[in-house]
Amino acid sequence: MLELRKDIFADERDDNLNEVGKGTQRQDMLGHVTGTSTYFNDHKLQGMLHLRVVRSAQPHARLRRIDTSEAERSEGVRRIIRGSDVPRNLNTLLSLINFGKDDEPTLAVDKVRYRGEPIVAVVAETPRAAAEAAAKVRIDYEDLPAVFDVEEALKPGAPTVNETYPKNTFIYHERYDHQKLRFGDVERGLAQADHVLEQRYQMSPIEHAPVETNGSIAAPDTNGRYVVYTSTQALFFSLDTCAKILDLPSNTFHFIGGTVGGGFGGKVDTLTEPLAILAAMLTGRPVRYVLGREEEMQFGPPRGAERIYIKDGVMRDGRIVARQIRGYFDSGAYTRLSSYAVVKCAAHLPGPYTIPNVHGDIYCVFTNRTPATAMRGFGITGIDFALECQMDKLAHLIGMDPMEFRILNAYRDGDMKAHRREAKNTALIECVQVAAEKAKWPMREEFRRMSSRKDGGGARAAVPSTPRETAATRPAPAQQRTSYDRGLSSPPLEPPPPPPQSPAPSSSHGATRFSSVFGTRRR
Amino acid sequence: MTKTPLQFRHNGREVALFVDGGTNLLVVLREMLGDVTPKFGCGQGGCGACTVLIDGEAHLSCLTLAETVEGRAVETLDGIKTGPNLHPLQQAFAEGFAAQCGYCTPGMLMAAKALLDRIPQPSREQVVEAISGNICRCTGYEPIINAVLAAAASRRASA
Ligand code: FES
Numbered sequence: 001m002l003e004l005r006k007d008i009f010a011d012e013r014d015d016n017l018n019e020v021g022k023g024t025q026r027q028d029m030l031g032h033v034t035g036t037s038t039y040f041n042d043h044k045l046q047g048m049l050h051l052r053v054v055r056s057a058q059p060h061a062r063l064r065r066i067d068t069s070e071a072e073r074s075e076g077v078r079r080i081i082r083g084s085d086v087p088r089n090l091n092t093l094l095s096l097i098n099f100g101k102d103d104e105p106t107l108a109v110d111k112v113r114y115r116g117e118p119i120v121a122v123v124a125e126t127p128r129a130a131a132e133a134a135a136k137v138r139i140d141y142e143d144l145p146a147v148f149d150v151e152e153a154l155k156p157g158a159p160t161v162n163e164t165y166p167k168n169t170f171i172y173h174e175r176y177d178h179q180k181l182r183f184g185d186v187e188r189g190l191a192q193a194d195h196v197l198e199q200r201y202q203m204s205p206i207e208h209a210p211v212e213t214n215g216s217i218a219a220p221d222t223n224g225r226y227v228v229y230t231s232t233q234a235l236f237f238s239l240d241t242c243a244k245i246l247d248l249p250s251n252t253f254h255f256i257g258g259t260v261g262g263g264f265g266g267k268v269d270t271l272t273e274p275l276a277i278l279a280a281m282l283t284g285r286p287v288r289y290v291l292g293r294e295e296e297m298q299f300g301p302p303r304g305a306e307r308i309y310i311k312d313g314v315m316r317d318g319r320i321v322a323r324q325i326r327g328y329f330d331s332g333a334y335t336r337l338s339s340y341a342v343v344k345c346a347a348h349l350p351g352p353y354t355i356p357n358v359h360g361d362i363y364c365v366f367t368n369r370t371p372a373t374a375m376r377g378f379g380i381t382g383i384d385f386a387l388e389c390q391m392d393k394l395a396h397l398i399g400m401d402p403m404e405f406r407i408l409n410a411y412r413d414g415d416m417k418a419h420r421r422e423a424k425n426t427a428l429i430e431c432v433q434v435a436a437e438k439a440k441w442p443m444r445e446e447f448r449r450m451s452s453r454k455d456g457g458g459a460r461a462a463v464p465s466t467p468r469e470t471a472a473t474r475p476a477p478a479q480q481r482t483s484y485d486r487g488l489s490s491p492p493l494e495p496p497p498p499p500p501q502s503p504a505p506s507s508s509h510g511a512t513r514f515s516s517v518f519g520t521r522r523r
Numbered sequence: 524m525t526k527t528p529l530q531f532r533h534n535g536r537e538v539a540l541f542v543d544g545g546t547n548l549l550v551v552l553r554e555m556l557g558d559v560t561p562k563f564g565c566g567q568g569g570c571g572a573c574t575v576l577i578d579g580e581a582h583l584s585c586l587t588l589a590e591t592v593e594g595r596a597v598e599t600l601d602g603i604k605t606g607p608n609l610h611p612l613q614q615a616f617a618e619g620f621a622a623q624c625g626y627c628t629p630g631m632l633m634a635a636k637a638l639l640d641r642i643p644q645p646s647r648e649q650v651v652e653a654i655s656g657n658i659c660r661c662t663g664y665e666p667i668i669n670a671v672l673a674a675a676a677s678r679r680a681s682a
């Protein structure tokens with residue numbers, strides 16, 4: 001049975017939860033077990049045509065010539081669609097909230113920037129006819145040097161992936177090439193530390209691989225409207241994106257979705273709807289555009305790769321006194337949602353710990369890889385992986401228990417976070433205590449007695465003086481080997497660390513929330 | 524294109540149609556007969572979403588040439604209820620939270636049915652083996668395995 005620790009937020013809200021902790025049947029379960037839940041592809045429409053996309057075979061190339069003449073004559077072909085047929089053939093997903101510049105075509109025109117990028121769409125009577133005609137499209141590529149590594153992409157002289165962002169980084173507020181966090185003096189903190197540990201972390205792209213591939217069916221409706229059945233996870237977002245790309249009012253479209261065959265973030269990018277609708281507009285017939293499995297894997301956007309460097313200064317007693325982070329988020333060839341992932345990542349630094357000197361630089365980098373997108377906590381998952389590995393290594397380095405080490409450094413109510421917002425409703429200490437208890441992990445009495453509500457604020461609520469920037473970015477440091485990596489036995493145990501200072505907890509609960517995308521505060 | 528006549532039993536009902544050479548059973552079921560319970564996940568035998576029973580045995584319909592089911596009995600999820608009553612497997616999946624998005628569920632249920640029809644009281648290992656060709660990306664396999672075992676147990680109880 002689920003155990004609820006309602007005491008932790010008892011003064012934050014009434015204890016009126018009466019569903020959590022009980023099993024409740026999904027409303028769609030009966031449909032699922034009887035096979036009657038309707039997915040987008042379960043609609044069969046009279047006279048439906050099938051759309052297939054010809055994709056770039058190259059990661060980076062100029063398109064010298066696209067010859068569709070043979071494909072046009074192929075049996076069953078009703079229409080060939082090129083970039084010039086797309087009313088507004090340049091878009092960026094977050095332009096709907098006014099964030100970022102249009103940088104991605106629906107169909108590539110002059111250049112391709114990743115393998116699998118759409119170039120031409122073929123619409124035909126049957127899937128087979130569409131596939132056969134697609135194979136007859138001739139594309140003449142002029143290969144360009146490609147870059148696949150985030151740090152290579154930032155070096156001077158690296159090929160420009162996306163001309164909208166010539167330096168291969170997303171530009172924030174029209175002037176900043178990365179997200180920056182400065183709190184205190186990290187150089188001084190590192191100089192004072194008993195130990196400094198510098199590590200490099202790398203996370204690969206991860207494919208969502210939903211069992212249902214991305215797709216949609218668009219059909220002409222009455223009154224000049226179009227009905228669209230889609231696998232999207234973001235129905236109105238997709239609808240508005242189509243309205244922009246097709247340059248039509250959004251009430252032209254009636255989107256029907258809701259039953260998604262697995263998404264996990266991989267079905268928010270409006271991959272298929274614009275072309276399906278455009279094809280329905282151009283042919284006057286219902287059109288289905290569904291990705292095959294290889295397309296889903298190659299062209300379907302993954303969770304972006306990340307590379308993260310962390311340099312920490314830690315005292316023998318276990319206190320982390322400085323944390324310096326440099327992160328590179330691999331956006332692939334276009335922005336999609338990665339600019340936002342980077343904001344989230346920067347907002348998450350330095351993890352749920354109170355550290356007096358924090359220094360963060362996070363870049364959204366363009367490479368010739370499949371554009372990245374959302375996936376379960378994107379922007380956070382990679383940095384958390386790096387931070388928590390680092391926490392284990394630090395604990396090992398100073399010979400401290402990793403659970404106690406986290407409790408010692410955990411933020412407490414009233415502490416000042418590196419973003420200059422007061423920490424409130426913190427519960428990391430309690431989480432670690434419960435996890436240790438469940439895992440039967442031995443923990444000393446004083447750590448079992450610590451609380452997020454005690455010992456915070458006071459000196460820990462101060463905003464340290466922060467020097468102004470001058471230094472340029474340094475080159476990537478070498479990976480530092482630790483005894484943790486080598487799996488050696490722990491160094492001798494140090495005396496127990498002093499518990500944090502305990503001034504009266506701050507009573508201020510006026511912390512504001514920070515809207516990461518707009519950079520504005522809201523209550 | 525020349526069409527081939529094809530006749531088989533679909534969930535107990537005799538059906539006859541003409542198919543193009545090379546057409547697979549999944550397309551015949553979904554597009555020609557309108558039975559959309561088998562799902563397309565890969566079209567290459569990798570996911571099991573298209574699993575159906577042919578003469579009681581689990582097969583991947585996306586890799587089955589339609590012409591090869593001539594005269595045989597094809598069973599899909601659409602045919603496993605008895606009137607309005609759910610099959611014990613359907614009941615157990617629903618009660619055991621063995622589906623989230625539901626897209627793998629038809630294939631899972633058919634693979635499980637093939638097993639229970641053959642071995643009414645399977646071991647856990649036999650259940651794992653029976654659904655080893657079916658990918659689920661949402662639910663995790665534990666609730667699915669438990670649901671199959673629960674269905675077997677409920678049958679034993681009612682037998
Ligand atoms: S669709 Fe048949 S195995 Fe995937």
Ligand code: FES
Pocket residue numbers: 211261262621622623624625626627628658659660661662
């Ligand atoms: S429930 Fe979504 S794939 Fe199994």
